[in-house]
Amino acid sequence: MAEWVVQLIEQTGYLGIAFLMLAETVFPPIPSEVIMSVAGLQAANGGLSLPLVILSGAAGAMFGNLFWYFLARALGLERFHPFINRWGRWLTIDWHEVERADKWFRRHGNAFVGIGRIVPTIRSLVSVPAGFLHMSLKSFTLWSSIGTTAWTAMLAIVGWTMGKQYGQVDAILGPVGNAVIGLLLFFYLWRVVTWKPKASDKTHNRKVRHVHHIPDDDYLPR
Numbered sequence: 576m577a578e579w580v581v582q583l584i585e586q587t588g589y590l591g592i593a594f595l596m597l598a599e600t601v602f603p604p605i606p607s608e609v610i611m612s613v614a615g616l617q618a619a620n621g622g623l624s625l626p627l628v629i630l631s632g633a634a635g636a637m638f639g640n641l642f643w644y645f646l647a648r649a650l651g652l653e654r655f656h657p658f659i660n661r662w663g664r665w666l667t668i669d670w671h672e673v674e675r676a677d678k679w680f681r682r683h684g685n686a687f688v689g690i691g692r693i694v695p696t697i698r699s700l701v702s703v704p705a706g707f708l709h710m711s712l713k714s715f716t717l718w719s720s721i722g723t724t725a726w727t728a729m730l731a732i733v734g735w736t737m738g739k740q741y742g743q744v745d746a747i748l749g750p751v752g753n754a755v756i757g758l759l760l761f762f763y764l765w766r767v768v769t770w771k772p773k774a775s776d777k778t779h780n781r782k783v784r785h786v787h788h789i790p791d792d793d794y795l796p797r
Contacts, residue, residue, distance in 0.1 A: 580605060580613045589627055593635030596727070600639025600699060607636070608695075611727050615734025625735055632727035633720065640702045640719050647706025652677075680708045685718045692722025693729070 583591045595610045611632050618625040680687065684705065691701040701722075705715050 580609055581617075584614055584617055585622070588623060589631035592628060592631045593638075596632045596635030597639045600636045601642055607632075607726070608730055611730035612734030612737070615731035615736075618731065619735040625731060629724065629728045629731050632731065633724040636723045636727060637716075637720055640723065641716070643702035644706040644710075644712075644715055644719075647703045648709060650707075652707040676704075677708050680704065680710070684708070684710050685714055688715060689718040689722040692719060693726045698722070698726060 580595065583595065587594070592610065592614045595605060596607060599605055599607050599610060611628075614623065614628045614632060615625065617623045618628050688701050688705055688710070692698045701719070702715075705719075
């Protein structure tokens with residue numbers, strides 16, 4: 576896989592780096608750890624400029640981030656209200672917690688997006704809650720760009736420093752990503768076992784089930 580990445584970057588340069596990072600963000604076929612460390616290696620060999628490598632990688636990733644942001648924002652979280660009410664047991668969340676998360680995100684969303692962009696596995700998912708909870712485009716773009724640029728710069732500099740040993744980047748960060756996935760899985764299973772809906776949500780759902788349908792004609796003026 577790394578050899579194919581090397582060949583593409585050698586042939587297309589900065590455009591290839593941006594394309595690979597865009598593809599990795601939208602549908603991760605290749606880890607960014609490999610892409611940016613290989614790009615850093617190319618800069619170390621004198622074929623590319625390290626600052627432009629970082630900027631092209633960050634730009635490609637940001638196009639992917641904005642894709643998920645606008646998609647989530649267009650769908651809207653309210654659309655999933657019935658789904659959450661029905662499957663909240665397995666989602667381990669109810670609408671009360673969604674509203675609470677919305678309030679939390681309004682206060683801490685900038686830090687969540689900025690820091691989340693440098694956490695393996697989590698970084699690709701940050702755009703979705705930001706879009707669902709209607710984080711302002713200006714704040715999302717600013718903080719996402721800061722975090723994304725920091726991530727691509729770190730990987731490119733590591734690849735530039737390690738030279739031909741760029742494969743060790745994925746060997747080091749790969750287990751970190753696996754650990755994050757393991758922690759998320761453990762947290763989900765713990766939530767499934769211990770989760771209970773709020774009493775108010777139970778009452779609300781019972782009321783909804785007992786409301787009789789009123790034909791649309793009843794809303795017409797007499």
